[in-house]
Amino acid sequence: MSEHRAGPVLDLHCAKRLGDFDLELSSILPGQGVSALFGPSGSGKTSLLRLISGLDRPDRGHVRLGGEPLVDVAGRRWVAVHRRRIGVVFQEPRLFPHYRVRGNLCYGLRSDTPSRFDDVVTLLGLDTLLERWPATLSGGEARRVAIGRALLSAPRLLLLDEPLSGLDGSRKGELIDYLQRLAAELALPMVLVSHDPEEVIALADHLLLLERGRVVDEGALPAVLGRLDLEARLDGFDGASLLEATVVEEARGTRLGRLAFDDGQALAALGVDAPVGTKMRLRFAADAVELSPPGAPGTLAARFVAQVPSRRDPGLVEIVVELAGQRLRARVAREAFERLAPAPGAMLRLIPGRPQASRQR
Numbered sequence: 001m002s003e004h005r006a007g008p009v010l011d012l013h014c015a016k017r018l019g020d021f022d023l024e025l026s027s028i029l030p031g032q033g034v035s036a037l038f039g040p041s042g043s044g045k046t047s048l049l050r051l052i053s054g055l056d057r058p059d060r061g062h063v064r065l066g067g068e069p070l071v072d073v074a075g076r077r078w079v080a081v082h083r084r085r086i087g088v089v090f091q092e093p094r095l096f097p098h099y100r101v102r103g104n105l106c107y108g109l110r111s112d113t114p115s116r117f118d119d120v121v122t123l124l125g126l127d128t129l130l131e132r133w134p135a136t137l138s139g140g141e142a143r144r145v146a147i148g149r150a151l152l153s154a155p156r157l158l159l160l161d162e163p164l165s166g167l168d169g170s171r172k173g174e175l176i177d178y179l180q181r182l183a184a185e186l187a188l189p190m191v192l193v194s195h196d197p198e199e200v201i202a203l204a205d206h207l208l209l210l211e212r213g214r215v216v217d218e219g220a221l222p223a224v225l226g227r228l229d230l231e232a233r234l235d236g237f238d239g240a241s242l243l244e245a246t247v248v249e250e251a252r253g254t255r256l257g258r259l260a261f262d263d264g265q266a267l268a269a270l271g272v273d274a275p276v277g278t279k280m281r282l283r284f285a286a287d288a289v290e291l292s293p294p295g296a297p298g299t300l301a302a303r304f305v306a307q308v309p310s311r312r313d314p315g316l317v318e319i320v321v322e323l324a325g326q327r328l329r330a331r332v333a334r335e336a337f338e339r340l341a342p343a344p345g346a347m348l349r350l351i352p353g354r355p356q357a358s359r360q361r
Ligand SMILES: Nc1ncnc2c1ncn2[C@@H]1O[C@H](COP(=O)(O)OP(=O)(O)OP(=O)(O)O)[C@@H](O)[C@H]1O
Pocket: 018, 019, 020, 021, 039, 040, 041, 042, 043, 044, 045, 046, 047, 048, 195
């Protein structure tokens, strides 16, 4: 998503008590891209989504969208759900069974905004589904219709509550592709509730990490993933790192192309489906990156930052290195690491494995 098409910023400064559970936070979510609310079951993700959408009121504080209060307890401001212009896609699609897909989509159409019906239908691949009844749709198709209906209400913000839950591998991959296209092509900030690391890595730009109703960390996804002290909380992410690089050699048939970092170092990556000059996001699995002896060819030079023992295996250490100003994590053999015994700031050589590339937004 281009920066000049930023939407409204979401300012959350609120508290709510639900039975024995306390939710309290003060965070700003960017006005563009996908912000993920991530945390274990019962951490407060859905409760926060309900405060944003207006399905619930906070006990204290405010929620502002683009500077405008949606609720402000002290200032006695309250904007009703239907006036917030926030699209919500729930876990279950909640389509109207007695309307065809076309009717379900038109239900959300606002009369005072130019119709974007055709654009939304194309973007979500709904052309061939328009005359179908909801009961005949697959889980992934029904989700796409629900997303389309939400988009056609011309929202200023789109909330997605676990949009991929319950879908199997290929359906999940397909919906991830559609959601990536939406995020890239619409100037619409999205908030994604998830406890699935795969979903977060594929879709999010920004991460709000929740635990027991509090924010543990927040920031750009690559920066949060690079924090070794959050290892236990980010366990499911498996130490993955996201780095940005530019295509310097297109893939020819194989989807295996070459990308370069800002410092000129280059490497081969899978999934390169973009022309030379395109910025892509590279996903490195922590287990795929290895330490190499000094001077080995075909390796990357990176500056050692920090290490912690691995919780998985006493024979491994988790390290963070800096590469072209970005942070990369690796899970390497303790023995190899101790042989090098790098001090912070020392240069290391890495065998990077073969990272997976995806389009940068
Ligand atoms: N209306 C309510 N009354 C009492 N407790 C509630 C209410 N709503 C939510 N809670 C409690 O608040 C906590 C947070 O719930 P919430 O649904 O926000 O978590 P979550 O992170 O979305 O979890 P999950 O991933 O399982 O959906 C839970 O302990 C839940 O039982």
